[in-house]
Amino acid sequence: xxxxxxxxxxxxxxxxRINAGRVALNNQVGFFTDHLGAVASExxxxxxxxxxxxxxxxxxxxxxxxxxxxxxxxxxxxxNPTDGVVELASPFAWILDPIDGTHNYYLGIPSCAIxxxxxxxxxxxxxxxxxxxxxxxxxxxxxxxxxxxxxxAKVVAGELDPRHSTxxxxxxxxxxxxxxxxxxxxxxxxxxxxxxxLNIAFSAIGKLVGTIDYKVKVxxxxxGYALVLAGGGEFRFIEEPVFPLQRFSxxxxxxxFYAGSQAFVAQMHALSGGKGA
Numbered sequence: 650x651x652x653x654x655x656x657x658x659x660x661x662x663x664x665x666r667i668n669a670g671r672v673a674l675n676n677q678v679g680f681f682t683d684h685l686g687a688v689a690s691e692x693x694x695x696x697x698x699x700x701x702x703x704x705x706x707x708x709x710x711x712x713x714x715x716x717x718x719x720x721x722x723x724x725x726x727x728x729n730p731t732d733g734v735v736e737l738a739s740p741f742a743w744i745l746d747p748i749d750g751t752h753n754y755y756l757g758i759p760s761c762a763i764x765x766x767x768x769x770x771x772x773x774x775x776x777x778x779x780x781x782x783x784x785x786x787x788x789x790x791x792x793x794x795x796x797x798x799x800x801x802a803k804v805v806a807g808e809l810d811p812r813h814s815t816x817x818x819x820x821x822x823x824x825x826x827x828x829x830x831x832x833x834x835x836x837x838x839x840x841x842x843x844x845x846x847l848n849i850a851f852s853a854i855g856k857l858v859g860t861i862d863y864k865v866k867v868x869x870x871x872x873g874y875a876l877v878l879a880g881g882g883e884f885r886f887i888e889e890p891v892f893p894l895q896r897f898s899x900x901x902x903x904x905x906f907y908a909g910s911q912a913f914v915a916q917m918h919a920l921s922g923g924k925g926a
Contacts, residue, residue, distance in 0.1 A: 662741075663767075663769065663774065663775075665717075666718065666721075666741060666767055666775075667767065667775050667790075667793065669713075669714060669717050669718070670714065670743070670765055670767055670775070670777060671777065671786070671788065672713075673710050673713040673714050673765075674710060674763055674765050674777050674779060674786070675779075675786070676709075676710070676713065677706045677709060677710050677763060678763075678779060680702070680705065680706065680709075681702070681706060681748070681763060681779070681781065682781065682784075684700075684702045684754075685754060685757055685759060685761075685781065686754070686755070686756065686757025686758075687757075688700040688701060688702050688754070688755060689701070690751070690755045697751065697752075698751045698752050698755055699727065699751060700748070700751060700754065700755060702747070702748060702754070703726070703727050703747045703748050703751060704727050704747075705747075706747035706748065706763065707725040707726075707727045707745055707747040710745060710747070710763075710765070711723045711725065711743070711745065714743060718741065720739050720741075721739055721741040721742060721743060722735070722737055722738075722739050722741070722742035722743065722897070723742075723743050723745075724742060724743065724744045724745070724868070724897045725744070725745040725746070725747060725868065726745070726746050726747065726866070726868040726869075726899065727747060728897075728899050733898065734896050734897070734898040735896060735897045735898070736895065736896050737771055737894060737895055737896060737897065740769060740770055741767065741768065741769060742767075742768040742771070742894070742897075743765065743766065743767060743768070744765070744766045744768065744773075744867060744868050744871040744872075744894075744897075745763075745764070745765050745766075745868065746762075746763070746764040746765075746846060746868040746869055746872075747763060748761055748762075748763065749761060749762045749763070749764045749778075749844045749845060749846035749847070749868075749869060750762060750842070750843045750844030750846075750847065752843060753842075753843045753844065754781075758843070759781045759782040760781075760782050760842045760843050760844055760847065761781050761782075761843070761844050761847075762778050762779055762780055762781060762844055762846045762847050762850070763777075763778070763779040763781075764776075764777070764778050764779075764846035764868070764869070764871070764872045764873070765777045765778075765872055766871035766872040766874070766875060767790075767875075768871065768892075768894065770893055771892060771893030771894040771895060772892045772893045772894075773790075773871045773872065773874045773875040773892065774790045774791070774792070774875060775788070775789065775790035775793060775875050776788065776789065776790065776850075776871065776872030776873060776874065776875035776876045776879075777872055778846050778847065778849075778850040778872050778873065778876065780847060780850065782847075783798075785797060785798035786798065787802070787850045787853070787854060787876060788876075789802070789853075789875065789876055789879035789880070790875045790876075790878075790879050791875065791878040791879050793879065794879060795853060795854065795876060795879040795880045797854050802853070802854040802855070802880065808910075808912050809837070809858060809910075809912045809913060809916065811836050811837065813838070814837045814838065814858040814913075815837065815838040815839070815840060815856075815857050815858060816833060816837050816838070816839055816840070816857060816858055816859050816860060816861070816909070816913070817839070817840045817841065817842060817848035817851065817852070817857050817859075817860040817861075818830070818839055818840075818841055818860070818861055818862070819841060819843075819845060819848070819861075819862045819863070819864060819865070820841055822863060822864075823863070826863055829920055829921065830861065830920070832920060833861075833916075833917075833920070837858070840857070845860075845862050845865045845869040845870065845873070846869060846870075846872060846873055848860040848862065848873075849870060849872075849873025849874075849876065849877060849884075849908055850872075850873055850876050852873075852877060852882065852908055852909040852910075853873065853876035853877045853879065853880040853882060854876075854880060855880070857909065858909055858910050858912075858913045859882075859907060859908060859909020859910060859913030859914065859917070860907070860908055860909060861906070861907040861917065862905065862906060862907075863887070863903065863905040864903055864905070865903060865904055865905070865906070866899075866901060866902075866903060866904060867891055867894065867897070867901065867904055869904075870891075870904060870906060873908070874892065874908075877908045877909070882908060882909055882910055882911070882914070883908060883909070883910075883911055883914040884906060884908040885906060885907055885908065885914060885917075885918065886904060886905070886906050887905040887906060887907065887921060888904070888905060891904045907921075
């Protein structure tokens with residue numbers, strides 16, 4: 650990852666975007682909060698819910714950012730599938746999941762988030778995850794520290810404690826995946842929040858020791874990737890690394906991963922037979 654502080658022009662460009670991203674996301678919080686449990690929905694072809702709030706947040710947030718940064722790329726879970734594959738040509742790109750945990754949101758369960766990431770040359774350098782359940786914005790990047798609301802966040806959780814360490818998963822899961830994770834499931838406290846973005850963000854700020862997910866796409870993880878690194882943790886892909894991202898498509902494959910404290914990642918690496926890059 651480049652050292653932006655050594656390049657004043659580039660650093661100003663990054664700082665400008667970080668501030669603008671924060672403002673643009675915060676401008677959607679009122680709408681996001683007001684429509685919890687009060688939206689109609691439909692099922693997409695991939696068997697996930699979508700609501701008009703997903704589309705509205707995506708459109709409004711990106712319209713605000715595009716007014717300041719017209720040459721940047723803007724990618725969302727709710728991008729039009731007919732757009733096909735888009736090659737990243739501009740140095741800066743934004744990846745948005747307007748509502749991560751849409752099923753919870755539709756049901757009125759506040760375990761959901763707005764997840765936004767700023768990428769430079771295909772790698773997330775800053776992430777924002779607005780946690781609706783706590784009304785807090787978790788934000789940060791590897792060179793910019795980590796914040797939980799107005800407070801500087803603690804780093805990722807440390808050593809694994811069989812009595813107290815908590816991890817997060819996402820179900821349903823294939824039998825082979827469950828078999829791999831059996832030592833984890835038999836030892837630690839497990840949570841399933843319904844939001845991959847929150848699971849990763851909570852791992853970054855030390856509320857969880859780590860998280861594993863086999864059924865996520867790049868918009869679910871891009872912000873959390875920057876947050877985990879900002880908190881001193883590790884993020885590993887079980888298959889091919891996604892970053893630096895070279896192309897975007899809403900039809901892209903899943904990006905299974907595990908992330909969290911170094912101790913957690915080391916144990917998952919061993920359980921996965923050395924898989925994880």
